[in-house]
Amino acid sequence: MERVHLPTTESAVVAIRDLAGEFGVRTTVTDDVGADQVSRRTSAALFTVFDPDGSLPHEAFVELAGSPCVSVRLSPEGDARITVDGVEFHDVPRDSVPGFLRSVYGGPARTEGRLFPPGQWLVVPLPVDETYRELIVDVGLTPWLARSAR
Template sequence: MEKARLPTTEAAVQAIREIAVRFGVSMSVTDDIGADRTSRRTSAELFTVFDPDGSLPHEAFVELAGSPAVSVRLFPEGDARITVEGVEFHDVPRDSVPGFLRSVYGGLATTKGRLFPPGQWLIVPLPGDETYKELVLDSNFTPWLARSARP
């Protein structure tokens, strides 16, 4: 499956909405629009809407209800932070977000323990050769993560 181009935050939100409908998951979206409202523009003056280049930054926070607990923060720069059951995946390209969510909700995401380095890892494979892997802290090991364990 070819990765869809998501040129804007709004296009990514729409793609997430379609995945939520497909998997029967409810979602809520919070939009932050303007340089003084987005999280990475902390140096922007109050009521400054546009970036110095004249663009209007748009950031969105999407929460998907149910199990697993998933949230996605889409940044204006074209990347995202996806949190699955408390495990954060930073710097996921915006274009990879739909494939990431399809893998999580489609049952392809797994946890795997390793002796060295020690720990449990949440592994999310995407179509092609793209795979994301993050360490699961013991305090974050939820029932959904336990069910996703592979030997």
């Protein structure tokens, strides 16, 4: 399976909604549009809608209900922060978000633990030879994280 090209925040939101429908997961989307509304544009003047280059920045926050608890913050710069049961993955390319979520809901995502160095990691392999690993900071694993341990 190839990576899907998602040129806009809105196209990524549509892809997430389609994937959520496929897995029977409810979604809630919050959109922020305009330079004075998106989180990375804190220096924008009040009521400034467009960036200096004339573009209209769009940021979205998507919550996916159920187990695991997943949220996706899509930035106008083309990256995303995905949180799975409290484990945060920063700087995931927007084009990789559908594959990431498919791995979480479709099965290949797993937790791995080691004795040395000690720790548990959430490992999310994507279908295009790309893998994301993040340390699980919380000592107690959620039921979904514990169930996916290998």
